[in-house]
Amino acid sequence: MKNVYKRPESPTHSLNKHSDSNLPLKVDSSNIMAAVHASWIKLDQRGEGQGARSSHAIAVVAQKVYAFGGEFVPRVPVDNNLHVFDLETLTWSVADASGDIPPPRVGVTMAAVGETIYVFGGRDGEHKELNELYSFDTRANKWALISRGDIGPPNRSYHSMTADDRHVYVFGGCGVHGRLNDLWAFDAVEGKWVEFPSPGESCKGRGGPGLAVAQGKIWVVYGFSGEEMDDVHCFNLAHKTWTQVETSGLKPTARSVFCTLGNGKHIIVYGGEIDPSDQGHLGAGQFSGELYALDTDTLAWKRLEDKANSDNHPGPRGWCAFAGARCGGRQGLLVYGGNSPSNDRLDDIFFLALSQERVN
Template sequence: MSPVAENNKWVKVGEKGIGPGPRSSHAMTVAGNKVYCFGGELKPTIPIDNDLYVFDLETQEWSIANATGDAPFPCFGVCMVTIGSTIYVYGGRDASRKYNGLYSYETLTNEWKMLSPPEEGLPGRSYHSMVADDRKVYVFGGVSAKGRLNTLDAYDVVDRKWVQYPSAGEACKGRGAPGLAVVEGKIWVLFGFDGNELDDIHCFDLASGEWTAVETSGEIPEARSVFSAVSCGKHVVIYGGEEEPHELMHMGAGRFSRDVYKLDTETLVWEKVKLVEGTKEEEKPSPRGWCAFAVAVKDGREGLLVHGGNCPTNERLDDMVFFGF
């Protein structure tokens, strides 16, 4: 068993069973006391498999879901979220730039269903970002066959249809791999990549239907993409990411971060999160990006759970770490 999680401390999570192994550009979400992991690559642009890996947060054991139905094909640059007992998986592509549509996976019956093919629903993409509330799955940005996008759409799981929101406008460039969070009725878009690492923030008010370019202060993080971003109360918490791309772009490993920051969405002040006093260097996770992440509850504490990713040596990681809020 791993040590009990503490606030502002990284804990390496013990793992047993058949897990995803080393990979990056994959996705992760939590339903109940289980973590679900899908997609990814071991070598750049070559998807590994379309197995759905399940991690039990209590037994700390991995298994592969005995899934039925119509599953997404093997892909990378994919996203997944949970509403109730249902997981929603959208996007991602294979080596030939074929894109997945929107799928659901019902955790109570272990059944996959295709809800919306890319040729009929939202245009296919990869390296987009996705969040959910209790009714809608929100999708922002990503890289499509026609380039990088700056659109915000949502799939209404009750009405079973896509909803398109107003354009973010020219001030918000099309981008891949931004941070995305929903906080108190607002969608927050943070940073991303448009050929360069971006440092801007934009906010969409779901009630008014208006976009705002957001100016922040405090310990502002460097521009970045492919990082972990989740909401915690009124805060957006981010970890890691690529601050400077490699000259080979996706084929190489750029300069990665290992720091945690939080943004107060009311005061618009950033704070670099200080780890508990006495934290040793070897207790900190490796700098990384392109990892899978989700909010999870471990040992009674809520925090950020991160699996795998790419590191400065361009090797894919297979560890799982937890940061208690």
């Protein structure tokens, strides 16, 4: 791929051209809605897995989960192996990878476009923020360094990453000089980075936000900006404009480092830190185990019934690795590991099976 840094070409992308772009958006919620149903399943694990950790990342290609990075001891990267979990056999293995293998890191993100996985940023063992973009070809089991330095987003960790069928999107995180609120896209076909317009001061720089693609928009949900946040913003990919939206319904309490999934017109939110530790990253704050869905048509939140007291429920946690997956013929959210309220790193895997039903 050719390393190209590309900014938006047209000055009409400026938010100043849209006087209402930063005003809260309200939508009538009286229309027919799709009710989301959810159920957790705890997956067995065979073979030698990645082990307990947090601040790691996963991406799913076909029926295989690829896991990379993370910590067992706070701020100390564990390894740089690419661990593979087969969703059909429930067996772990380690990829026999070649090429430009990324060094160990924490606070890293991963996303898949087709059969290629992309890994961006993170923090190394010296607590240095990173900005390399790596790709991993799951067919050839080969790593490649795509961009670094002045090409692409500045250095960061604990940012968020998501993807559609062509692009990888990166938002926010902890930068060298503070928390960030910038949005970037990497075009996997053309091999180009694009920096989108800034959301402005209405969307504070933040770490650990939710990021999802839904209905032609990139959604930024909550995050940590010196305190836990409970605001929602969206970026219209067609018009290149930001909007701060006003949500309704039973909205989640402010939180960060939670699991997020775009599922049709819904954004699924699970867990996260709702009260930070007074020891910072060295301690465990207060975590949530609740599950919510945001309808991006009506902008109404709903808390989902997910049998919170059952043995199959993952319980309160944050700093997890998560990704959309298909398991047992159902689409849903895969959650792996994370940090617990007792500050213990976890090594379990849960699958949230999702379904929708039209209701009046």
